[in-house]
Amino acid sequence: MSAKEVNADELTDWKSIREEINKFKQWVTKIHEIGGIPQYDLKKITSTIDIWVLSLDDKKRFFNKKKFKFSYKPGRDNRSSYIESSQPSTFGTPTMIGKDGIKCIIEKPHQSVSLFEIKNSIIIIPADMAAGAITLKNCNDSIFMIHSESFLYAEELENCIIIGRTHQMRLHKSMGVYLDIQIESTLNKIIIEESTSIKFVNSRNVEIDDFNEPSKKHLNYTMVGKLVNEAEIAETQPESLPSLIKSII
Known part of the structure; x- marks a missing residue:
């Protein structure tokens, strides 16, 4: 599988980027199952992929930060109003x-x-x-x-x-x-x-x-x-x- 660079901006289809990461992870797993990747190397690779996922999530939060709306409206004491048992x-x-x-x-x-x-x-x-x-x-x-x-x-x-x-x-x-x-x-x-x-x-x-x-x-x-x-x-x-x-x- 060849390397693929994906550039993201506010209009990016984040789901398609996620799918690319998932496809790569599935490909790595298949190669491991047929003996192409040792267990230790698989651990390092999957850890790197997990970091990609978390990095992608951070970027999504940055671009969508202004789009979130809150339906909760705190009162004068934010902490006591926020908690409802x-x-x-x-x-x-x-x-x-x-x-x-x-x-x-x-x-x-x-x-x-x-x-x-x-x-x-x-x-x-x-x-x-x-x-x-x-x-x-x-x-x-x-x-x-x-x-x-x-x-x-x-x-x-x-x-x-x-x-x-x-x-x-x-x-x-x-x-x-x-x-x-x-x-x-x-x-x-x-x-x-x-x-x-x-x-x-x-x-x-x-x-x-x-x-x-x-x-x-x-x-x-x-x-x-x-x-x-x-x-x-x-x-x-x-x-x-x-x-x-x-x-x-």
Whole structure:
């Protein structure tokens, strides 16, 4: 496959760029499967591709920054108005940072959504409002019921539940995570690295690629039955999270 340079501006079809990256990743995987790329080199290449994806998302956020509209209007005290434990909040922000004890439904589709430093919260991206790429980082004791049309990257999670669908997923530096994820691509694979005590729902029939255990001994994860469903999460409030997460993780 020859190298291809893609220049992006405000009018770029970001989806076509994503497709080019996905095609290249699929090609690399096929070459590896027939012995053309060693496992160590495959790890370096896929890490580079993941960096491309995150870089693309950053560029999209830059070009679309002025296009986002917020349906949430804070009162005089932004922090206290923003947090609602008894009723879900709905707003269109593509980036959420440092939230604690909220239940939030993202009400419109975005090309990318970033969720950083989320604690004791329930975040929902409905199937009919699926985002493009989704990034989770440094989150704990939370539930994410999320749907992505492309890539889900999660890093530094602890005691979290993730339910939903995506085309590709990578979990990095995490512990105590329950994953009920449908992979909607021919690769049908989830990559984990530097992660322990991970539970995958076995009914999804997804291949797990643990970079830290190439022997495939399943030392860092287990396969389990479905322990919670979307209907239960939809009815759950933040104050009930500790007991629910403890029963699953």
